[in-house]
Amino acid sequence: xxxxxxxxxxxxxxxxFQPLQAAPRAWYDPSDLSTLFQDAAGTxxxxxxxxxxxxxxxxxxxxxxxxxxxxxxRAVFRSAGGRQWLETDGAGDSYNIASRxxxxxxxxxxxxxxxxxxxxxxxxxxxxxxxxxxQVGTLACAMGDEGYSWRFNNGNARFSLPVPGADAVVTWQRxxxxxxxxxxxxxxxxxxxxxxxxxxxxxxxxxxxxxxxFSHGTQTSDAAHIRCYGLIVLGSAAPGIISNCENWLQExxx
Numbered sequence: 001x002x003x004x005x006x007x008x009x010x011x012x013x014x015x016x017f018q019p020l021q022a023a024p025r026a027w028y029d030p031s032d033l034s035t036l037f038q039d040a041a042g043t044x045x046x047x048x049x050x051x052x053x054x055x056x057x058x059x060x061x062x063x064x065x066x067x068x069x070x071x072x073x074r075a076v077f078r079s080a081g082g083r084q085w086l087e088t089d090g091a092g093d094s095y096n097i098a099s100r101x102x103x104x105x106x107x108x109x110x111x112x113x114x115x116x117x118x119x120x121x122x123x124x125x126x127x128x129x130x131x132x133x134x135q136v137g138t139l140a141c142a143m144g145d146e147g148y149s150w151r152f153n154n155g156n157a158r159f160s161l162p163v164p165g166a167d168a169v170v171t172w173q174r175x176x177x178x179x180x181x182x183x184x185x186x187x188x189x190x191x192x193x194x195x196x197x198x199x200x201x202x203x204x205x206x207x208x209x210x211x212x213x214f215s216h217g218t219q220t221s222d223a224a225h226i227r228c229y230g231l232i233v234l235g236s237a238a239p240g241i242i243s244n245c246e247n248w249l250q251e252x253x254x
Contacts, residue, residue, distance in 0.1 A: 017248055019232050020060070022241045025101050025109075026233040027059040028066065028213070031084040031252060035059060036077060040067040049079045053086060056095055056213070062102075066095030066213050075214070075228075083229065083253060090119060090225025094215030101211050101233060103130060103139075106204045108236040110173040111141045114229035114249035117162040120145040125224040126216055128172070128231065133217025137205030141172035142222065147195060150174070150183040151222075153206075155199030157183040159192050167229075167253045169246050176236075179203055189246050229253040 019027050029035060035057035036046035042055045042065075052074040058064040068074050075086040075093040088094075103109060111128045123146040131138030136154040143149070147158040150172060157180055162168070171186035181200035185192055213231065216222040229252045232245050 017244045019245055019248060022232070022234060022237060022245055024060040024232050024245075025103070025235050026062060026064040028056050028231045029059055030056075030077065030086045030228065030230060032059065040069045046077050049077065051077045053077050056086075064097055064099060064101050064211070066097050068093070068095050073220070078227070085116075085227040085229045085253075087118075087227050088214050088224055090121070090125070090223055092215060092220030092223050094218075094220070094223060095213040096218050097211050098209055099211060100130060100207070100209050103235070104176070105137065105207050106177055108174070108176045109139070110171055110234040110237055110242055111231065112169065112171045112234070112242065112245045112249060113141075113231040114167070114169050114253045116167045116227040116229075116253070117143055117164045118225045118227065119164050120162060121225070122222070124149070124151060124222045125226070126151065126212070126222045127170075127214065127224050127226070127228075128233070129212040129215070129217055130210075131204075131206035131217075132208035132210055133219045135206045135208055137203075138208070139174070139204050139206075140216075143170075143224065143226075148172075148185055148187070150180070150185075152180055152199075152202065152204055155180045155202045156197065157181065157194050158196045159185040159194055160187065169250050169253075171242060171246060173242070177203070186242075186246070188250075189243065
């Protein structure tokens, strides 16, 4: 179970944890068809496997809905074996909102995603991006043939390599006021050490009102080639809350 014990998962299920209890900043859940639409305006519901997704509604209650107005850049909804996910093509499928999700430039933040890398063909594949597309000092959670990583457009922190075809729960975490070298990553519930950092002492500075899923802002560069079973964005959160979210997402892909 990817490092999560059966007893722990059973206990969590009995406790009935739901991500709303973590007060998420944003929460995207492809298993909930009521939040998926084929068009960016949200007028055509996603009905089943193979439908394009032009709008992903935020379940946090904060209204941070992600959209893609271009039909050629929409991920596909997939459903098989009791699981549901969004599947991107790695060529530009992505979603954007003109908002920072109320985050400061260098905030407390944890981005938790249940995903399956489909390739490591590119060095940087952005799963979540906060700030302007090409601006320095932005925040991005990425994967690729340079490893899982935090990306800042003028530095980075790199961790272990993703395994294409293998499901994982990945948590990118940072504390307010921290440097690039202080960036953390958890893989399947366990913190892993960085293998390389660039511009260790720099800090995020970008203030642009933009956030994106699966690409570099509104651009096609650094597009992720993945299955995404779900993604939760937290502000300040205790370790137990992060673990509860990780376990909940693990069940989504189990």
